[in-house]
Amino acid sequence: MNAAFLYGSAGILLFALGLWSFLVHEPLLRKLIGFNIMGSGVFHLFIAVAHNGDGAAPDPVPHALVLTGIVVAVSATALALALNSRLEAAAAKASDAEAGSRGAPERAPSSAHHLRWPSQ
Amino acid sequence: MNRDLALLIGILVSLFAALLLWIFYATLVGDPVARLGPLALEQLPASGVSHPVTAVLLNYRAYDTLLELAVLLVALLGIWSLGPAPSGFRPAGPALTVLANWILPLAILTSGYLLWVGGHAPGGAFQAGALLGSAGVLLRLAGHERAGLPAEAAQRWLVVAGVAVFLMVGLLLAAFGEGFLTYPKAVAKWLILLIETAATLAIGATLAAAYVGGRPPGIRSPCPSSESPSSGNPSSGHARS
Numbered sequence: 514m515n516a517a518f519l520y521g522s523a524g525i526l527l528f529a530l531g532l533w534s535f536l537v538h539e540p541l542l543r544k545l546i547g548f549n550i551m552g553s554g555v556f557h558l559f560i561a562v563a564h565n566g567d568g569a570a571p572d573p574v575p576h577a578l579v580l581t582g583i584v585v586a587v588s589a590t591a592l593a594l595a596l597n598s599r600l601e602a603a604a605a606k607a608s609d610a611e612a613g614s615r616g617a618p619e620r621a622p623s624s625a626h627h628l629r630w631p632s633q
Numbered sequence: 634m635n636r637d638l639a640l641l642i643g644i645l646v647s648l649f650a651a652l653l654l655w656i657f658y659a660t661l662v663g664d665p666v667a668r669l670g671p672l673a674l675e676q677l678p679a680s681g682v683s684h685p686v687t688a689v690l691l692n693y694r695a696y697d698t699l700l701e702l703a704v705l706l707v708a709l710l711g712i713w714s715l716g717p718a719p720s721g722f723r724p725a726g727p728a729l730t731v732l733a734n735w736i737l738p739l740a741i742l743t744s745g746y747l748l749w750v751g752g753h754a755p756g757g758a759f760q761a762g763a764l765l766g767s768a769g770v771l772l773r774l775a776g777h778e779r780a781g782l783p784a785e786a787a788q789r790w791l792v793v794a795g796v797a798v799f800l801m802v803g804l805l806l807a808a809f810g811e812g813f814l815t816y817p818k819a820v821a822k823w824l825i826l827l828i829e830t831a832a833t834l835a836i837g838a839t840l841a842a843a844y845v846g847g848r849p850p851g852i853r854s855p856c857p858s859s860e861s862p863s864s865g866n867p868s869s870g871h872a873r874s
Contacts, residue, residue: 518657518661521657521661522654522657525650525654525657526650528650528653529647529650529653532649533642536642537642563670570674570685571670572668572669572670573685573686573689574673576689577686577690577694580686580757581697581698581701581759584705584759584762584763587840587843588705588840588843589708591712591843592709592711592712595712595715595843595847596711596715598719
């Protein structure tokens with residue numbers, strides 16, 4: 514039980530750290546990393562809960578939930594990253610247009626590509 | 634963000650974590666409650682596989698797994714709907730190319746092994762699919778623009794394969810068998826293997842395509858986007874060669 518409690522507590526700690534980072538930091542990429550750390554904490558907790566004592570077979574139900582959860586979390590992260598990169602490209606484009614309308618000739622004509630993630 | 638606000642959030646989150654810890658401790662030391670684990674292990678001989686996690690995923694909670702595959706598909710559709718994929722990276726150096734040449738066949742072989750071994754030991758469609766997806770990521774990093782995936786039409790078939798086979802098996806069982814995704818014991822193993830094979834391919838293709846980060850390259854979108862994915866980007870030249 515001791516090992517399960519320590520492992521599960523570490524999961525709760527990770528969850529809390531991720532939640533704090535998610536709430537406090539402004540950039541979406543940081544929020545996304547915090548969100549993923551929260552998810553890892555939940556996975557830790559589930560694995561700890563599945564522990565049935567040394568030598569005994571672990572509970573398969575939480576294991577199955579974590580297994581699919583990891584793959585789903587990866588795909589959701591990919592969607593969020595794609596959204597984030599489009600947002601950044603759109604923001605760069607908008608600031609370009611603004612600079613263009615104010616007639617700033619020193620500005621490079623298309624900086625959107627330089628700001629785009631991950632081709633940078 | 635305001636410093637005081639960040640501190641307040643930190644204190645509230647700490648209190649929340651302490652509450653969670655207390656609940657977790659109380660659950661661990663409290664009276665054991667009825668859990669699904671023993672039931673899952675007890676019913677294992679009837680499930681068609683001998684590894685309990687696979688039995689949970691593909692038999693007892695098959696609904697859940699079907700919907701998770703649907704979530705994967707929806708996430709990829711979301712990524713594709715955002716526009717064409719950004720162009721690839723610069724060409725890989727000779728070391729990475731050789732490494733990819735060595736690792737890719739091994740990854741595909743290991744993926745097949747994981748798929749088969751899932752019936753009686755840790756393994757199964759999700760692990761095998763994740764490994765296939767990582768092989769695709771490696772290919773994309775090594776300069777392959779489509780991450781090793783086939784052209785768009787075939788890619789669409791691949792990414793829906795998991796949900797489609799799963800649903801078809803379920804509907805056939807509902808029509809001619811004992812109910813939606815209630816496998817007859819005699820063929821349960823083979824139905825699970827069939828679903829897992831399709832799911833492995835679908836998960837691998839979906840993860841690799843998600844890493845590419847947009848609609849597959851070389852596809853004409855119905856409404857031409859004003860911003861071409863490769864125009865003016867110096868790093869995209871290699872990809873056409």
